[in-house]
Amino acid sequence: MRSPGLHTRLSLLLVLAALLGGLAHAALSSWAGSWSTATLLVGLALLLLALFGLAGLMLAPLRRLLHALEGSVLSYRDGDFSMSLAAPSRGQPPELAELLRLHSELGLALREQRQQLAQRELLLDSVVQNTPVAMLLCQAQGQISYANIAARQMLAKGRSLAGADLNALLAEAPEALAAALQNPQDQLVSVQENGQEEQFHISQRSL
16 A cells, blocks of 8 residues: 655645644533633643644654755765665655655765776876876975876885975985976986986976
């Protein structure tokens, strides 16, 4: 049996509220003379409690879904796409079940995109690391953020250069190479390497 939708639930809730209001008015009109004020107040309080309890029962699925969506959105904001909502339970309104299905599809699409980006980054890093071209990425202050294998071998005998100061490295580098790297223009430079003269083409770009 198909569960009633949100529109049906809210309509039923309004009808029940109207019926209870009518019954309360009829009771007040016909029994006002025979019942005490305290008894009437207790009766109204019981009717209101019954109405609130029924409203909470009928809107509970919506409240649970909104709470779950809030947690999921916060996870997405933090870059965690692994969170998924539970499958629609029995008795769930069809509108909420459809929303859950669409949310699950969104989470799956985001996870697949994140995985594809990670694979592309890994491939790009492998290409950049193994190219014979020495590559350096430096901040404006001269701090090295990234260096591939060729750059590490040329400037630091293979040691890691992450966080190193470029000016300090150039102080120990061949004079021609240091002067070329400090000049922002593209140029050719000759450097003595292992008793042989090596020519390098140096290109610098600002990103």
